Amino acid sequence: MIETHAEQLALDGLAPRKRRKRAAVRERAHELPVAQVVLDVQATHLGQTFDYLIDERLSAQALPGVMVRVRFGGQRVNGVIWNRVASSHAPASALRYIERVLSAEPLVGPSMREDIAMIADAYGGTRANILRLAVPARVARVDKEREGIASAQSVGGSRGIPRAAGSALAREFERVLRDYDSATRLRGAIEGGGFASFVLDMLPGAARWARDLAILAVDALASDKAAVLVLPGMRETRDIAEQLRRLGLRAFDAGQPVHGSYHGDFIVLSAALPPVERYRAYCAAASGAIRCVIGTRAAMYAPVEGPGLFAIVEDAAYQNADGMMPYANARGVLRLRAKAHRGVFVAMANARSPISQWEVSESGKAGQSTPVSGASQEIRPLRSVVKEDIPWIRWLNREELTRLADSAVGARVPHFAVRTLSEALDRGPVLLSIPHDGVAEALSCAQCHRQARCSRCTGPLMRGNDGTARCRWCGAAAANWRCSHCSGERMRAVRVGAAGTAAQLQGLFRNVPMVLSAPSQPQGIVESVPCRPMLVIATPGAEPRVRSADSLAPHSAAPPHSAAAAQSATWSPAVAQSSVNRNGDNGESEHASVVGNDSVPGNEYAAVAILDAWTSLYAPGVDARVDALNAWMRAVSLCAPRSRGGQALLIGESDPALARSLVLWDSSLLAMRELEERAETGLPPVVACACVWGRRDAVMGLLRHVGALDGDLATLDMAGEMMPAVLGPVPIAAPRTMDAHELEATRDRVKAVIRAAPERRAMLALRLRDEVARHVAAREPGELRFQVDPKDLL
Numbered sequence: 001m002i003e004t005h006a007e008q009l010a011l012d013g014l015a016p017r018k019r020r021k022r023a024a025v026r027e028r029a030h031e032l033p034v035a036q037v038v039l040d041v042q043a044t045h046l047g048q049t050f051d052y053l054i055d056e057r058l059s060a061q062a063l064p065g066v067m068v069r070v071r072f073g074g075q076r077v078n079g080v081i082w083n084r085v086a087s088s089h090a091p092a093s094a095l096r097y098i099e100r101v102l103s104a105e106p107l108v109g110p111s112m113r114e115d116i117a118m119i120a121d122a123y124g125g126t127r128a129n130i131l132r133l134a135v136p137a138r139v140a141r142v143d144k145e146r147e148g149i150a151s152a153q154s155v156g157g158s159r160g161i162p163r164a165a166g167s168a169l170a171r172e173f174e175r176v177l178r179d180y181d182s183a184t185r186l187r188g189a190i191e192g193g194g195f196a197s198f199v200l201d202m203l204p205g206a207a208r209w210a211r212d213l214a215i216l217a218v219d220a221l222a223s224d225k226a227a228v229l230v231l232p233g234m235r236e237t238r239d240i241a242e243q244l245r246r247l248g249l250r251a252f253d254a255g256q257p258v259h260g261s262y263h264g265d266f267i268v269l270s271a272a273l274p275p276v277e278r279y280r281a282y283c284a285a286a287s288g289a290i291r292c293v294i295g296t297r298a299a300m301y302a303p304v305e306g307p308g309l310f311a312i313v314e315d316a317a318y319q320n321a322d323g324m325m326p327y328a329n330a331r332g333v334l335r336l337r338a339k340a341h342r343g344v345f346v347a348m349a350n351a352r353s354p355i356s357q358w359e360v361s362e363s364g365k366a367g368q369s370t371p372v373s374g375a376s377q378e379i380r381p382l383r384s385v386v387k388e389d390i391p392w393i394r395w396l397n398r399e400e401l402t403r404l405a406d407s408a409v410g411a412r413v414p415h416f417a418v419r420t421l422s423e424a425l426d427r428g429p430v431l432l433s434i435p436h437d438g439v440a441e442a443l444s445c446a447q448c449h450r451q452a453r454c455s456r457c458t459g460p461l462m463r464g465n466d467g468t469a470r471c472r473w474c475g476a477a478a479a480n481w482r483c484s485h486c487s488g489e490r491m492r493a494v495r496v497g498a499a500g501t502a503a504q505l506q507g508l509f510r511n512v513p514m515v516l517s518a519p520s521q522p523q524g525i526v527e528s529v530p531c532r533p534m535l536v537i538a539t540p541g542a543e544p545r546v547r548s549a550d551s552l553a554p555h556s557a558a559p560p561h562s563a564a565a566a567q568s569a570t571w572s573p574a575v576a577q578s579s580v581n582r583n584g585d586n587g588e589s590e591h592a593s594v595v596g597n598d599s600v601p602g603n604e605y606a607a608v609a610i611l612d613a614w615t616s617l618y619a620p621g622v623d624a625r626v627d628a629l630n631a632w633m634r635a636v637s638l639c640a641p642r643s644r645g646g647q648a649l650l651i652g653e654s655d656p657a658l659a660r661s662l663v664l665w666d667s668s669l670l671a672m673r674e675l676e677e678r679a680e681t682g683l684p685p686v687v688a689c690a691c692v693w694g695r696r697d698a699v700m701g702l703l704r705h706v707g708a709l710d711g712d713l714a715t716l717d718m719a720g721e722m723m724p725a726v727l728g729p730v731p732i733a734a735p736r737t738m739d740a741h742e743l744e745a746t747r748d749r750v751k752a753v754i755r756a757a758p759e760r761r762a763m764l765a766l767r768l769r770d771e772v773a774r775h776v777a778a779r780e781p782g783e784l785r786f787q788v789d790p791k792d793l794l
Contacts, residue, residue: 026097029059032084035098038127039072039079042325044769045777047126050079051088053097065106065113067138068098078138080108080131104146107135107286112303115337122336122371123788124690124765124772125326133324134301136279145258146283161221161249161265169222169247172215179203179212179385186379189344190216190309191223197335197376199356200348204390204637204665206545206603207239209313213348214243216309217292221249221265225343226291226308230299230330232317233541234272235527240294241268252290254281266292269299297322300330300337310338311346316353316626318791326769327787331355332372339374347376350637350667351630354623354678355685357671363686370688370761372789378668386665391608391639391646395659417609417649418508424607424647425512425533429546431608432537433635434501435615442618443469447488451618454478457727458681459793460620463493472620473753473793475730501537501611509535517542531603540631543638546603606646608639613652613659621792622683625658629670632662682718684789688761690768691790693751695782698775699729702784705774706767708754713764716755727793728752749783753793764788 036049052070054062062068064081071077076099088095108116108131116130161169177183180200189196202209217227217240231237241251244266252264254277262284269281278298284290286303293302297320300312312320312334320330331347338345347356359376369375394400396417401409408414421430443452443461452461452469459473461481469478469491482489502514517526517538526544529536536544616628632650640646650659661670679686692699700709707713708726716725729750756764768786775784 026053027056029054029056029062031059032086033059034085034088034095035062035068035081036083036085037068037070037079037098038082038131039070039077040132041072041077041128042126042132043776044126044325045773047120047128047773049082049127051090051095053095054084055097058098058101061101062098063106064110065108066101067103067107067135069100069102070098071096078102080135082113082127102138102143104143105149105283105287107283107303109286109288109303109305111305111341115340118336118340118371119328119333120326122332122762122765123326123328124769124786125328126769129325130301130328133298133322133328134303136282137275139276139279141257142276142280142283145280146287149258149261149287149289161218169215169218172211172247173219176212176215179381181380181382182377183379185377186216186344186346187219190220190225193307193342195339195342195344197338197345197359197374198347198379199352199360199376200346200379201352201381201667202348202350202633202637203381203385204633204641206638207243208389208637209348209350210236210239210243211246213311213313214240214247216311216346217244217266217294218247218249220309220344221292226302226304226306226341227266227293228299228302228304228308228310228334228337229292229294230312230320230334231294231296232314232319233296234270235545236313237268237270237295241266244292244294249292252281252284254278254284258284262287262289264290266290266294269293269295269302271296271298297330300328300333304341307341307343308338309344309346310334310341311348314349314630315347315356316349316351316623316630316791321791325785327790329372329789329791332789335374336372345376349630350633351626351661352667352671353626354671354674357668357675358685361672361675368758370758373685373758380668388643389641390665391636391648392642393636393648393650393663393665395650395654395663397613397653397659412504412611413508413609413651417651420647420649421535421607421609422509424645425509425535427533427645428531428604428606428640429529429534429536431543431605431635431638432501432505432535433543433608433610433631434537434539435612436539442620443491443493444618445483445486445488446490446492448483448486450483450485452478452481452491453484455481455484458677458683459727460618461491462620470730472730474727505535505537515544517544533606536605538635540634543635546605546638548603604640604644604646605638606640607648608636608646609649609651610635611651613650613654615652616654616658620794623791625655625670626674629658629661629667633665633667636662679719682716682723682755683793685758687716687718687755688758688764688788689756689790689793690754690764690786690788691751691793692754692768692784692786693732694749694784696729696748696750698780698782698784699750699752701780702768702771702775702786703752703754705771706754706764713754713756713760716757723755725755726752727755761788 033054035052035054037052038049062081064083066081067078068081069076069078116127120127120130186198217229220227229240249265252267267281267285267290285293291304293299312331315331322328335345355373359373360378398409401414404416406414406416424430445452454471454476456476457474459471461469461478462472464470502516513534515526515529515534515536519525525542528547529544531546531548610632636648639648650662657670657673661667692702703709713725715722729752732749732751734749765788772784
């Protein structure tokens with residue numbers, strides 16, 4: 001007989017609750033049962049590790065460096081196991097178990113965890129701040145792929161380099177040794193042991209720097225060392241990748257699933273990659289199978305172990321400063337990691353940055369180092385090689401044009417420049433570099449036209465809403481102002497802009513197609529142009545590369561109207577679109593009848609002209625002159641050498657030291673001048689700096705608590721003269737992301753600059769972090785942020 005049970009009826013929505021399953025019984029791990037976890041919590045006062053228990057079932061998976069999920073404050077958060085210990089200082093009743101192990105293998109290796117802790121201390125952040133930026137967002141299917149990866153590719157194995165790369169390395173390095181002074185020291189440091197730091201000045205040439213840097217990276221791999229190369233943008237990253245392939249290395253394909261093992265010799269790691277590709281590339285580097293990592297700023301956190309080459313290109317670029325707390329700078333991070341790994345640090349640039357010049361100067365060698373800077377050796381190209389590779393460079397200022405009897409003295413493009421560029425158009429494309437698209441305002445002396453500077457801190461002056469002139473750096477009013485150059489007492493506003501250049505040049509160069517490349521233009525940045533006569537107008541960083549016919553991929557024919565459009569005198573986006581290809585292709589057949597023979601061999605411009613050089617006199621940034629020189633040298637590097645008739649023109653008035661550095665192709669001249677002036681005024685890198693901003697009462701409270709107003713950090717000793725350590729505070733605008741209802745609370749928003757001796761930089765960073773942590777923990781009102789080693793003081 002079947003026994004049946006009656007079931008209590010219930011109305012819809014009032015069904016009896018189902019009983020919860022009883023929680024599984026957990027057992028502590030037999031060995032090291034406590035995990036110290038760094039949680040993904042960005043609050044500064046919660047920057048320490050938190051203890052959690054490890055279940056015996058998860059003990060084999062819960063290794064230091066893996067990502068886990070835990071409960072914290074009533075919610076589930078991710079974290080990384082930093083260490084495993086036998087006991088905890090917290091009461092046993094307060095400890096919770098780790099709920100889940102997320103990553104199949106450790107994402108953060110032993111030395112990487114040490115690096116993260118040092119970076120956080122150096123810039124006043126927490127380990128969670130760095131982990132958020134260093135480790136990409138997890139993708140579950142990539143972790144499943146990692147479970148099948150063979151253990152033969154674990155960290156520490158000898159991988160070597162392809163045979164093709166090894167055979168080409170010796171031949172290429174001999175050329176590098178012939179071109180650079182003291183290059184043998186650099187090679188010895190890469191192939192040897194111990195920490196070494198170098199400042200390397202680039203040679204001119206469209207891809208010369210990429211070829212030389214790729215050789216250094218391959219040499220490091222051949223010596224069984226890692227290589228981390230940080231580039232200012234994805235265009236430069238593609239240049240390096242192309243050179244590494246030329247030397248025989250294979251790129252890791254992050255877009256394809258991994259089965260069994262990682263294949264490739266180098267990885268591209270960038271925040272611009274899709275989430276899956278970036279996480280897959282990071283995991284491949286973290287496994288130790290691929291030890292060469294290239295990319296933009298995100299590559300500075302490449303998870304490599306052991307000694308290696310840590311190199312950065314254009315270390316003064318704005319892109320190298322992180323935009324999130326703790327605002328770490330790629331140059332400082334790479335140098336710190338190179339020293340911790342007993343590797344080699346290389347700062348490579350067209351225009352040598354002031355910090356690089358300080359490191360190779362007597363001050364840098366005298367032991368006045370910081371955690372992220374110190375003594376370095378300079379590697380300079382031989383003058384004979386520079387003279388052979390640069391084009392003929394002329395500075396067409398008013399004095400030179402008068403000597404040449406040019407009737408268009410004072411014009412934006414004088415007659416001499418028009419004639420020179422017209423002759424160059426018979427041989428190939430011509431590049432015209434303009435400062436920027438937008439329009440800005442600067443104050444200058446009405447008599448000598450030099451930029452108006454503050455008499456207190458030499459900062460640039462700005463005109464406020466009430467019409468009064470104030471310093472952008474220290475906020476001092478420019479009362480009774482007098483020009484330091486000519487003693488003039490009147491100022492005038494200068495409108496700095498370069499929009500409409502194509503329309504102005506249209507009448508000067510008739511029947512010549514024009515291409516405009518700039519981020520703010522409708523067609524955006526043009527990647528490449530064919531090697532044939534045309535005018536290319538570009539802003540800094542948007543210069544198209546010249547591609548010869550044999551370097552272009554197969555493509556379809558250009559639109560039928562493109563040849564006729566190229567022959568017309570009017571510029572339009574359609575003409576630019578038909579003349580170039582943003583993906584690296586172009587129409588060959590339609591343009592062949594327009595331009596004649598290409599007489600410029602290789603991928604280079606026949607001539608380069610720098611327009612509006614006078615705008616370099618009015619830029620407000622601390623590194624304004626260095627940035628201008630770097631942009632000019634980068635543009636001139638795309639020009640053919642003088643042996644092939646290449647010519648470069650600098651048109652307009654400029655700082656003599658700046659112009660002379662370009663003409664002689666020696667950026668150390670400007671770098672030394674910058675260092676001398678900053679030593680006189682107490683500006684970085686001669687001193688350590690930190691910017692503090694937020695609500696006025698919060699900023700003033702921080703300055704008082706860290707001792708910058710009346711404590712041990714209140715004064716600064718500059719060559720025996722005591723100077724105030726604090727500049728400002730000055731009012732600043734509310735951030736663009738601020739909501740309307742928050743504007744009232746942030747109306748009185750200010751910024752101040754704290755200066756300290758280099759040896760006190762580490763102490764300053766920790767004091768700032770502790771004070772911000774106290775501010776947040778006490779729930780004091782008002783925004784409060786800081787940045788150590790800022791790019792600019794504005």
